[in-house]
Amino acid sequence: MTPDVRDRLDRPSRVTPGAAQPTGSPVPEAAWSRALQLISQADEVALACHVSPDGDALGSMLAVGFTLRSMGKRVTASFGDRDFTVPRLLGFLPGQDMLVPPADYPAAPDLMITFDSPSIGRLGVLADSVRRARELIVVDHHPSNDGFGTLGLIDPSSAATAMLAEQLIYRLGGALDRDIATCLYAGLVTDTGSFKYSSTTPAVHQMAARLVATGLRTEEIARELWDRSPFGYLKVLGAALERVRLDDGLVWTYVTRVDRAAYGLPYCELEGIIDIVRRTDEARVAAVLKEDDQGAWQVSTRSKGHVDVAAICAALGGGGHHSAAGFTSHEGVEETMAKFQELLREA
Missing domain, CATH: 3.10.310.30 (Diaminopimelate Epimerase; Chain A, domain 1)
Structure with a gap:
């Protein structure tokens, strides 16, 4: 985690776990407890998101990856495209040193966590690793999720998987620093259409406030996502x-x-x-x-x-x-x- 410093507008660049955390979750507490237990026992965690990743998929995965690394875990992250290339629009996201091409991904992970994928098919060429994983935690918000995995952290009422990723980070004892917040904010604004869609609830704006409080350059994120093209x-x-x-x-x-x-x-x-x-x-x-x-x-x-x-x-x-x-x-x-x-x- 980054140290607590101030940004150019004298806002803190880090929000501690006690600062206006989300409360309540439709995900059963037993599922959260089991997820924390599996993660605490793991030395290495393999992360994956859906093919042709958008901001919610890649951002949620990298945000949790930062937290796991801060806990001393070895982290491998990927997505299952044969042409393994991070979309240009998401090139600004921090943490891409965690990414490996599918060929270098564990064939049979002890613990695997997937993000924003409602089915095994959406994980592309990583599907075999999914099937061979000893434990598979699915973090997702799609109503069409088909229930794959050994443990689901699934909430169709969440506007973005990033909202579940934030809860997981807090429950792991992590904090929001600017890198994590950048990843989560990309997910939040992507899946709410920059707060235009009907899924934009008070909880969405409250989360956005927590993320912006880390000193995000929101105008720069918006420019990267929507105001650039070749x-x-x-x-x-x-x-x-x-x-x-x-x-x-x-x-x-x-x-x-x-x-x-x-x-x-x-x-x-x-x-x-x-x-x-x-x-x-x-x-x-x-x-x-x-x-x-x-x-x-x-x-x-x-x-x-x-x-x-x-x-x-x-x-x-x-x-x-x-x-x-x-x-x-x-x-x-x-x-x-x-x-x-x-x-x-x-x-």
């Missing part, structure tokens, strides 16, 4: 908007590998397109199909509240939240969207 992104966005369609309350488009290759744009740069498409007044639901480097279509969906896109995506092998979910398709664009639209009509 020039090629604008070209690819233009191509996606040229082919956008509006069909009976659904607005959707797609981005191919060829689109990206023309400008050397990596797949991870496509995340923000759904947030532009979803603005359409005439649409209740938005979808963006993004072809990954292996040729599969990663489909992101958003709802304005009336339609449960998580249920639709679950029927197609994916999952997520009521108003934000996704799935993977190995069929063509038209075939994929025909199936999605059929389920949407039924919904």
Whole structure:
């Protein structure tokens, strides 16, 4: 942990465990107690988050990793993408020295903790390590979580997995320093749409206050997450908007590998397109199909509240939240969207 110093606005850079901690938890106390026992007994802890990690997945994992290292634990962290690359938008997160490629990840961890992943499938090539782990703690907030793991710290009412990660940190006797707070804040603002979504509760703002009290440069975090992109992104966005369609309350488009290759744009740069498409007044639901480097279509969906896109995506092998979910398709664009639209009509 970093020493207690002051930032440029004379705010403390460290918040001690006794300072306005969250109270109460829908997670049973027996589950928290068991998690603390498993962690206290472990010399080494293997951490993992879902493929193509967002701020909540990677931020929550690294925040807990900092705390475990401060306890003297050996920490290994990873995510299961074959092309193991931290998304450029998350390059500012501290603690990335904990990350190892999947090839260097323990094959059969004694204790493994996963973050923000509702199923084994979302852990990609780390799935075999998940299955072989002696003890597996699942930290997650997805309603679609299928109950994998030997112990679940799962709360679908939490706006972000980062909220559960913060509780775990406090329960382990840790404190919020600026590095940990940066990771948690990235998770919180990512999954609440910078506090725009309906999941933004008083508890979310209270947590944000605790994090900001460490002296975060919130404007710098916002710039990294939302206000930067390579020039090629604008070209690819233009191509996606040229082919956008509006069909009976659904607005959707797609981005191919060829689109990206023309400008050397990596797949991870496509995340923000759904947030532009979803603005359409005439649409209740938005979808963006993004072809990954292996040729599969990663489909992101958003709802304005009336339609449960998580249920639709679950029927197609994916999952997520009521108003934000996704799935993977190995069929063509038209075939994929025909199936999605059929389920949407039924919904």
